[in-house]
Amino acid sequence: MRTTTIILAAALAFALSAPTAGAFTQDCMAQNERATTLRKHENSHHSKKKRRGRKKYVVTDFDVLYGGKKIEGASAMTFKVLGDGYAKDDFDVYYKGKKVGDATAMSFKTLGHGYAMDDFTVYYKGKKMAGASAMSFQVLEDGYAKDAFDTYYKGRKCGR
Numbered sequence: 001m002r003t004t005t006i007i008l009a010a011a012l013a014f015a016l017s018a019p020t021a022g023a024f025t026q027d028c029m030a031q032n033e034r035a036t037t038l039r040k041h042e043n044s045h046h047s048k049k050k051r052r053g054r055k056k057y058v059v060t061d062f063d064v065l066y067g068g069k070k071i072e073g074a075s076a077m078t079f080k081v082l083g084d085g086y087a088k089d090d091f092d093v094y095y096k097g098k099k100v101g102d103a104t105a106m107s108f109k110t111l112g113h114g115y116a117m118d119d120f121t122v123y124y125k126g127k128k129m130a131g132a133s134a135m136s137f138q139v140l141e142d143g144y145a146k147d148a149f150d151t152y153y154k155g156r157k158c159g160r
Helices: 002-017 021-043
Strands: 057-059 064-066 080-083 086-088 093-095 109-112 115-117 122-124 144-146 151-153
Touching (some): 080 109
Antiparallel strands (some): 057 064, 086 093, 109 115, 115 122, 144 151
């Protein structure tokens, strides 16, 4: 909207000083093309926020892979991708292809924004959050979460 207003203002200023209607039309078209090119560039994959190569889980008939590497011990028959980098089979939980320590696969669930939990423990990006209470844990927004005792930001306890 702002770009359109600027183009119209420039076109009007040019129209008042331009000797012919043909020059006015050419200048408007050129400015419109520049604005369109800028918008395309802002939304393209070449903008400031580059997308990093995203690794993902792949399940074949017998193997489970993450980022092209086989996950040893993972069961392809029962493997489920949960999202946020988490996955599980009937026995183990994985974060970005690596086994998550003592996580209980049967009760494990993702909560969003990198947080996950089982019946006993809360995790942030695959790492155990010491002291977080799984019984009362809630994800808020923008990386924040809380339990009955503390508030957390991106997996770390906030100071009081």
